Amino acid sequence: MRVPGMNAATLDLLPRAEADGAPLLRLSGVGKRFANGVTALEGLDMAVREGEFVSLLGPSGCGKSTALRLIAGLTEPSEGRLDWDEDETARRGRERHSIGFVFQDPTLMPWASVFGNVHLPLKLAGVGRREAEPAIMEALELVGLAAFRDAYPRELSGGMKMRVSIARALVTKPRLLLMDEPFAALDEITRFKLNNDLLDVWRRLRCTIVFVTHSVFESVYLSSRILVFRARPGRVSAELVIDPNQPRDETFRTSPEYAGLCRETSLALARAMDAP
Amino acid sequence: MRVPGMNAATLDLLPRAEADGAPLLRLSGVGKRFANGVTALEGLDMAVREGEFVSLLGPSGCGKSTALRLIAGLTEPSEGRLDWDEDETARRGRERHSIGFVFQDPTLMPWASVFGNVHLPLKLAGVGRREAEPAIMEALELVGLAAFRDAYPRELSGGMKMRVSIARALVTKPRLLLMDEPFAALDEITRFKLNNDLLDVWRRLRCTIVFVTHSVFESVYLSSRILVFRARPGRVSAELVIDPNQPRDETFRTSPEYAGLCRETSLALARAMDAP
Amino acid sequence: PTAPARAADKVTFGTNWVAQAEHGGFYQAFADGTYAKYGLNVTILPGGPQANNRLLLPVGKIDFYMGGNMLQAISSVVEEIPTQVVAAMFQKDPQVLIAHPDVTAFEQLKTRTLFISKEGLASYYQWLVDAYGFSEDQVKPYTFNAAPFLVDKNSAMQGYITSEPYAVEQQGGFKPTLFLLADYGFQTYATTIETRNELVKQNPDLVQRFVDASIIGWYNYLYGDNAKANALIKQDNPEITDAMIAFTIARMKEYGIVDSGDTASLGIGAMTDARMKGFYDTMVKAKVLEPGIDIAKSYTLQFVNKGVGKELAPK
Amino acid sequence: MSTSPLRWLLPFGVLAALILAWAAVVKLNNLPPYVLPAPGKVLETLIEDRAVLFASMLVTLKTTVIALLLAVAGGAALALLFASARIVEFSLFPIAVILQVTPVIAVAPLMLIYLSTDAAVLVCAWIVAFFPVLSNTTLGLKSVDPNLRDLFRLSGATRWQTLAQLKLPTALPYFLGGLRIAGGLALIGAVVGEIAAGSAGQGSGLAFRIVESAYRLNIPRLFAALLLISLTGILIYAGLSLLSWLVLRRWHESELGGRA
């Protein structure tokens, strides 16, 4: 079934109305200043709703990774606040692995094999090697590295390392996935395949994804919402909403709506680059 | 002046006729097997001609980085041979910095500032800090990091680190530039700008560039020739030639020829993926 | 005496160096059953290269300790350590200065490099400075190894008359000139038996038995059949050879280390107030010891000078 | 690791050259054995007195190995304690330093008051050997990749898991480096401990043989004992290096050598 139903809107600098449910988390007036005086973020307002696929787009060095780290709780805001949905906080207390994180660098343990690296989050949750094996192999299968299960990180190419990192984030089937340019080091075909696989995972697990990318095409193809950051100090300068029910496949990729959305996003990005 | 004059050809698996000058270097029947038994390359035949802009395209893990390392002399082929032009070998004896290399990872010295990192190749050639400063600042200007000259690598974002690495490769104005996915971590606008800057450098310096990328668009926009590698064990599975005199600008990017070439390249890549 | 009916008293005797013939009398008393006869079950605890056993006496880990010379005993008084000397097995301190054969007079040593241990420097050497005008500048450290002395022809070194000269003769191939400090006025007793004040007060009988048996041991070691004692020494210290033992015994006899002077009348182990006082005054003058120390606390004549075992000496 | 035989022969060649030079020095200067015995004479003595010397070596080796094991346990345990919080490190490191710099020779007599001779020797050797393990392991535990630390935090790793699965592997190359230093130090510690607190006479270690030989001017025997100590030291070092190689060869630069 093909539905043209696409519901895109550019609401520059305006947070979207929250008719469709309370947000999972909300950043209000968040600023981040580093010890060396660099202000990475300033006045960042954004929310992530349950089950959303949000992409963050913006110029290099604008604070996307920092925003992701803030959401993950890996760093504290210097200003403003970050609020989690109460249910979520409660659930977080019970479950581990609520968050999967793909760092911008592969961040693999050099002393462990590919298998061991992907096993890590399960191992930390007390799942033994034997028990975890099906899940690990499934994740490795997904990123096409099943044959390299016993290789060590230093024996892998750049793209392969990144894929191990992706497998590691997926293996726990987390409820919130934070991904920092996961596919940047991959060729287009692998990338397309993984794009579709990721969408599949998203739909199956009904998880929430916050996704940093530099590819306008990718962001449009994947997301239900795109946040465009302006240059340092970063904050949201534009927001685009895409109907999540729109099926994502080759036909979408070649549709004029897709092209239009891409152009729109590119424009928002260009405007964000030289925002005052 | 717009010239449609484009001279594209898909010469699957066939090395291109060498009418236009002796190659700067030639790899013949090159194979590379690693200690752990992985065969990264097998029967790789390719040549790089003086003043060319060659892009290498191919699936993740197919041996592109390995090929670049072979050319740079950082690793030895397990099979086959690599021949340099005799003049070039002679010149190499006289000049340092004949090669600039952008690694797939930023590969910065953590103990040196951005300035110090970019200074490195000049310093190794005996050019002092004072003397090298204009060149360093020019390179930093180019990648948009002049304001970060005194920052340390750990204080930079992923894209910024990569840009430092690019500045370092350019600062010596090398005669041969080997670049391994230099722009993968950059947003599209910065990437476009740097694409143009790189072309500018290429034309001004009349240097030779071997460029690994995963972006079909980028490869078509930049190169005078594209080599598509097939999956591991890697070797050239397709070659596309693009008229180097074609001006590269927004009009080219939106031209149907460009779109056609991209499609052709994508197809070659898709075919390379499932080559036997 | 009739054998005592009660079980033998367990006592531990700590020496200040590894087993050697200088400890012969004690091993003799052990080997030939003299200690047993006196109702003592003795354990001999050999010392190490460092004088470790010393502190074990006041804390009660050992009951008798073989003291070096009287200096340390007097130091104990200063430091209020409740121990005292109950017998002196050596009438003369075997401390000797060993010189190359070209040295003939004691005075000549003043121009030589002297290898002296740190302990020596803190004790008798100060007396040499005071009494003979030696100087600290001529001292190099002695590390219980004679090689530096043998190599430096213009040097002399400290030693025990019963030990080092043997090695020097063997390795150097010459007979060194020996200056026994005792013969030059260093009149301390040596190889004493020290024990805790408390033991003297509470169990004088035990102390007396140990002293008497040890004295008899020494007579027998010097003048009787010492084969069993020597075997025991060799067992405790496999490095030692018969030749060394013979050398030591000969030197002890030759220089009257154990049996000379007062022992003729008072027997081995003899001590006198006069000699103690004379020694103390010399040391005070040499600034080795401070004036005003109550040296009477450092020893007691209660257990010696009784002529025990004198009958064992050759007439 | 290259398997070229040169690799294994050269060290022996160098040692042989050294021994030849030693022999030449003795010969040319006509040195008497009590100053520097010729290597041949030392070997002769070694063979002659093998029974006594090897027995002593075993005693010393035993002390060394136990001390090293305790140093590893103690040093690593302290390092873990220190790694738990910066404030703990700051508070307790001075005490570790005091332990390290306390001259064993000076305190050995005091230890003998409360400890048996064997225990005192062990404590001496331990004191000398534990610090490099502690110091290097602490350094290693602090050199964790910050991104990996974040990953562990995110995965809800417990303190204990972070320690066992992140900090310890990171610290491993440092720890093994400390271990290689500690190996030799445990040996010297055992020897010094024996000198300072050891029993003498029968059944005692190499230190006693050395002191006694020196006292008797039996210098060839002293050298034979030194030779055994050197051999023991080299064996320990080689063993620890092998261990290090086995553990790190798959991933750490220091044992990978240059990449082809």
Added chain:
Amino acid sequence: MSTSPLRWLLPFGVLAALILAWAAVVKLNNLPPYVLPAPGKVLETLIEDRAVLFASMLVTLKTTVIALLLAVAGGAALALLFASARIVEFSLFPIAVILQVTPVIAVAPLMLIYLSTDAAVLVCAWIVAFFPVLSNTTLGLKSVDPNLRDLFRLSGATRWQTLAQLKLPTALPYFLGGLRIAGGLALIGAVVGEIAAGSAGQGSGLAFRIVESAYRLNIPRLFAALLLISLTGILIYAGLSLLSWLVLRRWHESELGGRA
């Protein structure tokens, strides 16, 4: 580095607690001063004999500092030599190990034959201290990031440049770790050297004070000397840690602490 005053007070608090515990042990067990003197008594002695003791401390400190400098120079130089080729390392490391495990006490007399007393003490202290610097620096020099090594190769860096600008900075944290170990060892080395080969009498170091006090059973004074050694050790360690922090704080994990 946090600037909270707690950070600076706690170590002193712990030390104070330790001293109080020591005083309590002495008091409760009614220990006589010749077994374990009370801290007050030690302090009293320290103040009383300050002239002699501080003079001796300066002598020992001087030896320590010179030995440490030489150990740094020697250890680092050897490490550089070893880093030049695997085969050199393999051939010469056994000799370094032999040096490390040679009991200084045993060879001191030999040194005294050919060296002046002061030189012999220095050599002793050096032998004890150089190995950690050597071992850690070697490890550091081998832990170079392979990509950076490639970069240097490509840039046509000379051997010397690669050493100075790549290997040395990489080895710096390891070297500084070795230095912190060597600092304490140089101090013990100086003390042991003084005991083994040092001059005695006036103008001599703390070791002589210790031996002398032990001989005279003046245990409070022995402890005062030990206290000075401990203080010196802590000062050296603190100084080297500060140096390490100054050098590494901008880039190495071990001195960065957790990131905010």
